Amino acid sequence: MSAQVPDPGRLPAHTHYRRFSREERLLHGFLMFSFVGLAFTGLPLLFSHEPWAATLARFLGGFESAGTIHRACAIVMMGVFTVHLSRIVRRLFLQKDLTILWGPTSMVPQPRDVREMAAHIRWFVGAGPHPRFEHFTYWEKFDYWAVFWGMAIIGGSGLILWLPETFAYVLPGWVFNIASLIHGEEALLAVVFIFTFHFFTGHLRPEKFPMDSVIFTGRVTVKEMEEERPGEFERLRRAGRLDELASAPAPRWVYRLGRTAGGAAVVLGLLMVALILFAILT
């Protein structure tokens, strides 16, 4: 396929390291797609008193159509969640891979995260050197757990609100009041957090602007690896495992797709944040 031929001019071969597997990138893609869909179809309800909410609801084909899109996206996201859980189970119990529970490549918060965060803040104010980050930084772990907790809480409460009559067989009706509150507040938290902090750390900060394609291509350049994750680079170099991760740049179409989809998500996300801020401030 000609589309898979890398751009030799801009991205010479064998200058990259692999960071995310194809499965992980696909999962993030579906997660991103369903998240934007859920946010767009849920916000009109949460801000129903705003004039823009009625316009958005009409644009989505009315509240029933918006609800259908919302539930369709929810199914996609629940699928992502299920696949992710099954991957953890597979690695943990079938492959007996305990590195996902502790250590530099684990998502579990560890003492080093606290130290790195403190060092990072000292660096912000010019009172210390830049921390030597490992495979996952403290904010990436927070992103992960925020989304993990968010999917469980918002997904669980959303399911209750989807099928209240069924859940009423096992839950008293006042739980719907709580589910309703949690679903909206937690969703607001997730939407604002992802569309501001996640976008800032991942894409919009001056070092990354306009965006970092790693989640779409799965690859970082050697320079990026050395600069951003010196801890990981050093560990792998010492263990002689750097070559295992060496890779050619991703095919050009993957870059293009990533930039298009990622760019669209950033624009839509920032638009939603603007609408939310407009609603809160007026």
Next chain:
Amino acid sequence: MTRLLATCSRTVLALAAAASIASAAPQQAAAPKPPANDDCLACHGDAAAVRADGRSVAVAPETFAGSIHGMGGVACVSCHADLAALAEYPHADKLQPAQCATCHDTAVSAYDTGVHAQARRSGGNLAAAACADCHGSHDIMPSSDPSSRTHHARLLDTCGRCHGNEEIIKRGRIEIGNVVDLFRDSIHGKALIKSGLSVAPACTDCHGSHDIRRKTDPASKIFRNTIPGTCSSCHEGIGREYWESVHGTQVSKGSPLAPVCTNCHTAHEIRRSDVEGWKLEVITECGTCHEHSLETYRDTFHGQVTALGYARVASCADCHGAHDVYPKADPRSTISDAKRVATCQQCHARATASFVKFDPHADPGNRERNPMLYFTAKFMNMLLLGVFSFFGLLTALWLGRSVQLKAAGEWRRRRGDDSTEDGE
């Protein structure tokens, strides 16, 4: 020409009285014989008859002959009484107003108590209608006749000559504005104009005819607490329901706050109750008094969907009833413990006693009513506030540092020099 005072009463008695006065007149008038109608028409029957200033004073003989007064043989001088004793013709330009009260004293005294007479008397507002403005003058027909200005089907045009005329509305200082336009599109207006229903109300059915009074007048048919009575003269069944309800009971006790029909339905723009726009508007109408209930309703899915402009979900009346609203403690109430499951089942077919423990007006700020919700809301607020403030601050610091380094060329230096890994 001076404004003619006339009124339309189609009772035979009134005709008979008019006729008897006409025939009695010659006996009473001693000296000059009063002119017969033919004498008058000798001049006025000419279509070209004008007075000194050029205005027409013509009366078409066949028009008068076809009118109720003409058919009843009423003499010209019965109304134009000051000509009965006149000998010299042509008579003076300026005559006394035609005296309708001579025969129609009941109608005229009713008129005298009304808003039109009041406006003419006290305000000197001569735009206000007098007898002839509604009834006509020489062409008056009984209101049972379809060609009559006061026939049920023509009332809207007759009243609309003033109440649908922007210029007169302005000149006559009519506060309510162009009410005919509002009425035309209402369910009553459509039934009257489009469907031609004789049972559809025209103006007079609610306002009365001669004794039209201001709504602030306790004797008015449209006085606030009289309105339910006026409406139930047609909507009898709904009236019965309403008077039993919590609102009706309050109104019958003289409450100035409890809603009457027009509070929800409006006066002239009454729409079908199954129209989406009306179903949505009436929610805010309930909310003008039940402010807090509207607020908590808007926090629920039901309230959010209706706020977006879709009426397919429950609004006030779907759960509380429309005319038969009772307090929750009343066993007749649709939200009473006994009836609530059935009420929810209207939409949620599988609703159970457990299902209806949902609070459609839950208030996260009310610890007594919704304790679990209260604490959940507190927790969520703290969570949101904590996360946003912490990461807001972090982002601000980070951005500041990045911008500063970028400005200082630090990033370029770092990118150019691979050995400098910590950036400092």
